[in-house]
Amino acid sequence: MANPKRKQSKRRSANRRAANAFIAPEFAKDPVDGSLYRRHVVNPKTGMYRGRQVLNVEA
Numbered sequence: 001m002a003n004p005k006r007k008q009s010k011r012r013s014a015n016r017r018a019a020n021a022f023i024a025p026e027f028a029k030d031p032v033d034g035s036l037y038r039r040h041v042v043n044p045k046t047g048m049y050r051g052r053q054v055l056n057v058e059a
Helices: 008-019
Strands: 025-027 034-037
Touching: none
Parallel strands: none
Antiparallel strands: 025 034
16 A cells, blocks of 8 residues: 655645635625525525526415
């Protein structure tokens, strides 16, 4: 089996692990009703996406 020639530095290991860090999702505020929704996703409350009605949502 292959073995590393040199010891991997703490900084290199930390940088690799930092890529797996959890990032909280960002929300946008709907200008019509003020509800929060994920960006680039259909608003589940209104069914709107980029100013167009995409889903039929029953009230």
